[in-house]
Amino acid sequence: MMNNKSIIALMLVTLLTGCARQSATTGEQETNTATKGALGGAVIGAIAGAATGKKNAAVFGALGGAAIGGGIGYYFDQQEAALRDELLNSGVQVKRVGENELQLIMAQGIGFATGSYELSGSIFQTLNGVAKILNEYPKSSLRIIGHTDSVGSSESNLTLSERRAESVGEYLIRQNVKSGRLSTTGYGERRPIATNDTAAGRAANRRVEINIIAN
Structure with missing residues (x-):
């Protein structure tokens, strides 16, 4: 059975590999902003959860933090795209x-x-x-x-x-x-x-x- 650290590590790897995109300028894989936000949120959530000392709190904290961070990143990705379209030329x-x-x-x-x-x-x-x-x-x-x-x-x-x-x-x-x-x-x-x-x-x-x- 995986421990908390293993579960969190697997979740972070999944985020990185599943949400990469190809750069339009370099052709290389890059992580989008929503994924970066989710990763940051997962780390912060895991730390906050672990600090409570409760069983599986780090895992639930990581999941909650990833959801919040990814949501913010996605929101700004969408807003950026909308502004670029609206302000073209x-x-x-x-x-x-x-x-x-x-x-x-x-x-x-x-x-x-x-x-x-x-x-x-x-x-x-x-x-x-x-x-x-x-x-x-x-x-x-x-x-x-x-x-x-x-x-x-x-x-x-x-x-x-x-x-x-x-x-x-x-x-x-x-x-x-x-x-x-x-x-x-x-x-x-x-x-x-x-x-x-x-x-x-x-x-x-x-x-x-x-x-x-x-x-």
Whole structure:
């Protein structure tokens, strides 16, 4: 008869071998996010269960943790795919940050004039698409971060970046994204993604990023 450790080890091997996928870029096998979440949840659940000292608690903890972790990973896999489809050719970059966080980088697609926190009308359709997916996947929190170019003082740019983040947040709220999911902040000119020596670089730095985080 297998002991707790053997059962847990077998479960982890099964997760790894059964839920691998082939990378579209390398052709090699890779573990998807849902599986990674399940593995992490299984380990944490097993530790928590074992700490209780009860018979088979580690096994049940591993099973419960795997279910929770895999569910979160699957949820974010689906949300990521939906955002990529919705924002295709919009100029918005969708990045995966860790297992349970997504980042939308609206650089040249967001359209802020120098010194302004007013949203350009050209971005409304894109933000409508973002709001649509956020409303379809409500089990996440949003951290909206504003940035500026280096024109002007660092103090005024910090305030400007905060207002840019607030502008995006307010627009999303008007599209029925719950205000309780949102937080906003600004970093001014401190985190450029391009040179501030050219007009194109400064335009890229006038941006807002939306981090989508698992609750």
